[in-house]
Amino acid sequence: MYTIVSASPKDADLLAALEVRSESYWGYSSEFMEKFKQIYLITEEFIADHPTYMLKDNETIIGFYGILQGDRENSLEYLFIEPAYIGKGYGRILWNHALSECRKLGINEFTIITSPDARGFYFRLGATIFTEVDSQIADGKKTPKLIYRL
Template sequence: MNTRKAEPNDAFVLSDIAYKSKAYWGYSDEFLEACKEELTITEEDIIKSPMYYVIEKDNQIIGFDSFKCDPNKLENLFINPEFIGQGIGKQIWQDILHRAKDFGIIEFTIDSDPYAEGFYLKMGAVRIGSIPSTVFPDRDLPLMKVEVK
């Protein structure tokens, strides 16, 4: 597997992975449709942020992450559902921590999907509260914190 910076022309594939990954958890079509804009990665998003990375297997993008600074926050971590449960998430996580160290980041937060909370806890994150969803303000999401060691 190979990790590289995302390129603007990866935007459609990243959006497709984000949508399929969210759908993997059994959300309704109405829920997914409401989240579609939030799950869409644009070429401009990738151009504006140097912190989009993809992981490839056999020259196929199978997952990606993005990071936002000020405040330090993991914005995206999505894996093509065909590859969930194969250690890809752990590899992406290790890459995220390595890059965070390189950028001098000592901690960051995650507005986690409830279904992803277990993964983040397993990776060493701690839940520090909750935060309203940007799509559904009445829905609270786990707010996680990670200390980079």
């Protein structure tokens, strides 16, 4: 039986390690992953300042997400699943929880900057292309920026 609980800043290292394993699932090069770690890893500060939730099975962390409320734009900053659990419905469980949290926070739309590999997951859940932005990792490449309206 799984539970969804608020993350605490002390969970940052565990969540960052899960994030790296999850992103590595897509077969990116070691150079790409090193840049990813430098730019995108979740921090204690993010967790302390923003709604961040973990999906757990007993003490095993299956995945997590975080919501960034901005002055002009809200975004789903993280949604990562432990590789052994990818494709088994846990991403959708976290997504549905995130939508519920957004409603509680009065968020009626949010953006998602995602990898091309994960884009299909978000499309299946109702997100649409908003634009493309320059990749912060791969020079000269674009990455999808999606939008979801509740």
